[in-house]
Amino acid sequence: xxxxxxxETVVGLECHVQLMTNxxxxxxxxxxxxxxxxxxxxxxxxxxxxxxxxxxxxxxDFAVRLGLALNCEIxxxxxxxxxxxxxxxxxxxxxxxxxxxxxCTGGHLDIEVDGETKRIGITRIHIEEDxxxxxxxxxxxTSLCDYNRAGTPLLEVVSEPDFRSGEEAMxxxxxxxxxxxxxxxxxxxxxxxxxxxxxxxxxxxxGVEAFGQRTETKNINSPKYLMQAVHYESRRQVIELEDGRxxxxxxxxxxxxxxxTRSMRSKEDAQDYRYFPDPDLLPxxxxxxxxxxxxxxxxxxxxxxxxxxMQLGITExxxxxxxxxxxxxxxxxxxxxxxxxxxxxxxWVVNDVLRFMKSASNTSDGESIDLASCPIPAPHIGxxxxxxxxxxxxGKIAKDVFAEMEKEPSQSPQAIxxxxxxxxxxxxxxxxxxxxxxLGQHPDEVEKYRGGKTKVFGFFVGQVMRETKGQADPxxxxxxxxQKLEV
Numbered sequence: 001x002x003x004x005x006x007x008e009t010v011v012g013l014e015c016h017v018q019l020m021t022n023x024x025x026x027x028x029x030x031x032x033x034x035x036x037x038x039x040x041x042x043x044x045x046x047x048x049x050x051x052x053x054x055x056x057x058x059x060x061d062f063a064v065r066l067g068l069a070l071n072c073e074i075x076x077x078x079x080x081x082x083x084x085x086x087x088x089x090x091x092x093x094x095x096x097x098x099x100x101x102x103x104c105t106g107g108h109l110d111i112e113v114d115g116e117t118k119r120i121g122i123t124r125i126h127i128e129e130d131x132x133x134x135x136x137x138x139x140x141x142t143s144l145c146d147y148n149r150a151g152t153p154l155l156e157v158v159s160e161p162d163f164r165s166g167e168e169a170m171x172x173x174x175x176x177x178x179x180x181x182x183x184x185x186x187x188x189x190x191x192x193x194x195x196x197x198x199x200x201x202x203x204x205x206x207g208v209e210a211f212g213q214r215t216e217t218k219n220i221n222s223p224k225y226l227m228q229a230v231h232y233e234s235r236r237q238v239i240e241l242e243d244g245r246x247x248x249x250x251x252x253x254x255x256x257x258x259x260x261t262r263s264m265r266s267k268e269d270a271q272d273y274r275y276f277p278d279p280d281l282l283p284x285x286x287x288x289x290x291x292x293x294x295x296x297x298x299x300x301x302x303x304x305x306x307x308x309x310m311q312l313g314i315t316e317x318x319x320x321x322x323x324x325x326x327x328x329x330x331x332x333x334x335x336x337x338x339x340x341x342x343x344x345x346x347x348w349v350v351n352d353v354l355r356f357m358k359s360a361s362n363t364s365d366g367e368s369i370d371l372a373s374c375p376i377p378a379p380h381i382g383x384x385x386x387x388x389x390x391x392x393x394x395g396k397i398a399k400d401v402f403a404e405m406e407k408e409p410s411q412s413p414q415a416i417x418x419x420x421x422x423x424x425x426x427x428x429x430x431x432x433x434x435x436x437x438x439l440g441q442h443p444d445e446v447e448k449y450r451g452g453k454t455k456v457f458g459f460f461v462g463q464v465m466r467e468t469k470g471q472a473d474p475x476x477x478x479x480x481x482x483q484k485l486e487v
Contacts, residue, residue, distance in 0.1 A: 002235075002242055007203045009234040010211055011163035014198040015176055017155040017186050018130065019062050024151035025129045026053030026096065031153070033192050037135075037146040045151040047092030052280050059153045062185040063103050063127055064286060064294045066155055069179050069301060070122050072107030074291050080127075080278045088145050089132040097128035097156075099275045103284065109159075109179075110303070111171045120172055121160030127284075128154050155185075161200065161211065166230035170223045173197055177223075178302050181326045188368070190221045197226050201233040203241070212237070213247040217261050220254050229254040233261050305329060312342035321350050324368075328354070331371040331378045338382030345385050348402075353381060356406055375409035384413040396470040397422050424473050431464075431472055435480055438463045449485050457481065 021031050027044035043051045067074050081099040107122035132150040136143045157176060163169045177195055180186040187194050202214035217233055220226045237247050252261040300308070302323045309319040322332045328349070335345045353376065357369050384401060387393045393401065397417075404416045417423060438460060439446055449456045464477045 002239055004235060004238055006206060007234070007238050007241075008206050008208075009164055009166075009230065010161050010202045010204060010214075011166075011169050011230055012161035012200040012214075013157075013159045013163070013169060013172065014200070015157045015159075015173065016130075016196045016198075017066070017157060017176075017180050018194045019059060019153040019155065019185055020187055021056055021058050021062075021153055023056060025056050025059055025127070025153035027151050028054075029151065032148075033189075033194075035148060037144070038148060040148045041150070045091065045147060053096065053278075055281070055284070056153060059127060060103075060284065060286065060290075061294060062153075062183075063125060063155055064291055065183050065185060065298065066157070066180065067104030067107065067125050068291070068295055068298060069183055070104075070107040070109055070125070070157070072104035072122060072125060074104055074286055075101070076286055076288070077101070078103040078126075078284045078286070080281045080284070081275045082278050083128075084274045085272075087131070087134075088143065089134045089147075089150070091132065091145075091147055091150060095129060095131060096278055096281070098126035101283075102126035103286065109172065109175060111168065111175050113168050113171050118162075118168065120162045120168075123158045123160055125155055125157050128156055130154050161202075163230075166227035166234075169197075169199065169230050170227035173223045173226050175302070178324065178326075182299055182301055184299070190223075193221055196221050199226060199230055199233070201230055201237070202247070203234050203237045212241075213249055215247065215250055215252050215261075217252045217254050218264070222256075225254055225256050228256075228259060229261055232259065236261065302329075309342065309346070314342055314346045318346045318350050321354070322346060325370070327370050327372040331374060334378035335381040335385075338379040339386040339389070341385050341389055344389065345382055348381050348385060352402055376405055377409070380405060380409075380412055387413055387417065391473055392423055393417055394424060394470055394472075394474065396465070397424075400470075422471060424471055431468070431476060432480055432484075434467050434472075435460075435464055435477075435484055438467065439484055446485065457485070460485070 023029060024031050024042070024045065027042035029042035029045055030040040032040055044053055064074055078098055079101040080096050082094040083097045083099070084094045086093055102124045104125035105123065107125070109120050109122060110117055111120060130149050130152040132145055132147040134143050134145060159172070163172065177186075177188050177190075180195070181188040197220045199217045199220060200214045201217065202212035204210065204212045215233060215237070217229050220229055233252070240247055248266070250266050251264045253264045254261050306319045306323045309322060310316060314322070321328070323329050331353070332346065332349050335349060336342055339345065353371065353374060354369055356376070357371060357374055361369065384398055384405075387401075388395060388398050400422065401413050401416050404420075405411060405413065442460075442463070445456050445459060460481050461474070461477055464472060464481070465474070
């Protein structure tokens with residue numbers, strides 16, 4: 001039996017964030033996912049002779065925005081370098097990146113794992129361009145190249161090796177994605193590869209300070225897969241070491257079907273890439289005025305928003321769900337603008353609106369739900385809660401109203417209540433007649449109640465609510481029932 005518990009897992013992450021710019025990093029070609037292969041390719045992307053790269057200013061703004069959100073130092077001067085390697089998806093034969101002088105360094109990100117707060121160090125954030133995409137023909141001996149993605153602007157966020165489990169890596173990746181979406185710099189679409197993580201994993205005996213030999217598992221887009229890859233790779237390395245073999249420095253891939261990592265190639269060191277400053281690009285200058293302007297326009301970030309929502313009386317669980325996606329938070333805020341009952345509205349958004357959207361979009365467990373496309377207007381949820389609070393309708397009727405809103409989202413709750421005649425019955429005389437009739441139909445239950453078996457009271461409430469089709473106010477029903485039963 002392998003002594004897994006005697007080893008400690010050590011993980012550092014390199015997360016690539018694809019930026020939502022209209023054009024690429026150094027060319028005027030469109031930055032648009034899903035277009036026909038090689039439709040968005042410029043001479044700069046292909047590195048044709050005589051062409052020069054021109055910096056996309058919005059990329060700099062986005063880099064500063066993320067750097068500030070992650071508590072980094074923004075350097076007034078940074079430089080671009082050429083990173084050389086020869087793959088078919090890299091048409092220039094080098095990638096423009098930042099090497100020894102990145103734009104941001106020395107930040108941190110706090111994550112919540114099992115009720116504990118852990119601070120993860122951020123080594124650096126640097127700007128770089130993406131490579132193209134190789135498409136391998138299944139069953140054939142041909143590969144195709146799509147250069148639409150070549151030159152797409154990326155921010156690479158490099159963490160310190162502060163993770164000690166796959167769970168911590170997963171939470172960090174989710175939290176970073178959340179922040180990038182709140183900042184408006186990345187759409188967070190994991191299925192389209194808008195974010196990808198490389199996991200550097202090693203193991204060491206507990207109590208040993210020196211790091212073990214690490215491997216790098218590349219291009220993991222799912223937080224769940226990241227957790228699984230770290231867990232598998234750490235156990236694999238323990239088995240290797242316990243069997244007397246050494247860990248090879250290599251690049252590995254995660255196979256989500258087999259739930260295992262597999263070797264891809266030997267890992268390159270920095271000198272293998274032959275970095276040198278790009279002669280076609282001047283040093284990147286970021287003024288203090290630029291940093292101050294970006295700082296002044298930062299949005300409320302997820303942790304701060306969650307804390308604020310909890311101060312409004314929303315439970316921690318509901319606040320976490322509302323803040324998980326920027327579109328969900330925006331939907332909730334829009335609903336709250338029409339009626340000031342944060343707790344009530346949060347319950348409807350979390351329990352009913354998200355359920356409706358999950359069903360309507362066939363979203364599987366673990367996938368994000370985009371409320372930006374919700375057909376039910378957010379103010380209608382505020383209106384629905386207002387009708388409950390003002391006792392125009394009961395909670396039971398509200399569920400029926402919401403079911404009608406699912407069928408025809410353009411209908412307002414008030415219009416549905418008026419059309420259906422679902423207002424709470426306020427005629428006390430009529431309600432007394434209903435109660436008297438029900439008590440007369442159930443003399444045995446009346447005697448049980450008067451004999452001290454008060455649990456039968458709930459039976460009478462249910463009968464009255466059924467007879468009134470849920471339109472009686474439960475507090476009125478309780479009060480009148482007690483008067484009649486305790487005569």
